[in-house]
Amino acid sequence: MDIEQKVQYVLDRFEIQDVITRYSFGQDMHQGDDRNILETWRDVFTTDAVLDYRAAGSEPTSYENMAEIMRGNGATPGNMSGFSNWQHLMGNPVVTINGDKAAARTDLWATHKGKPIEGKSAPSLYVAGAFTDELVRTANGWRISYRKLELHFMDLINSL
Template sequence: MTTSTTETGVSPSVEQRLGYLADRIEIQDLVTRYGLGQDLHQDGDNDVLAEWDRVFAPEATVDYSVTGAPLDGVTYQELAEFMRRPGGSMSGIRNWQHFEGLPTVDIDGDTATARTPHLHTHKGGTDDAGWNLIQTGFFVDRLERRPEGWRIVHRRLEILWMDTFPTTNPA
């Protein structure tokens, strides 16, 4: 549903518009909670699922295969394990922050799609020989309304560009 007119050319009611806005805000919060799940759990705290269990449906799958890793059709729990286990993909990263932009959201009853731009920053290496990584791209989500609220049932990562550069210490 859009907030202007429906496919029939009839303007949605105030109740329909408010319902759409409430759903959209809930989905936006859900998308942001994904990044918070990453960012609130650093320095050896690997309990990313404390937030992600409120983001994804229990059976949700992800496709992060664009990274080159075998991560197409895996569960979000397997993704967390891949990233956060000892020796995992985030084990060489000291700090990070995940900025999730405002998604475009299309809602059709109890299903929705969202496309969210992201900017992810990572600091790795040692203090003497550190490096930074920036990744930009999109998350493309399929969502379902569940009794507990909106949940992502499938997420695909798209990377627009990624770059690394050395850490500098200002004089």
């Protein structure tokens, strides 16, 4: 690789890492009943991206549908409606770049604080897993075209 190729590789790596991180940032900047995660996710996924979260019980779907599954649609609550707050921590991705395509695997640690029920604390959910992503370079930069969730374990822990 010549110096220009090396510089481009480093720039691509940083942009890919940023896109992967922006996914969790979109989740975490919109807490509770805030369903506006699509504001951020539009800069994360291609328009035809597929999210494969079968490990969590969801069939492969678009990121727009996944946002509704997670957050609801205003009339029907989503599967995160039992939580008041959450945080998604992403590890450093292992990235392979091949021209205008890339693959990445990123470890995930997510915490979800249960909403109190009738004044009593509710259990919190802790999730360890990983995302396997396929990315493509678009006119707007790198975007995830396919994301698969792998779960290592999930635990409910009673809050104090």
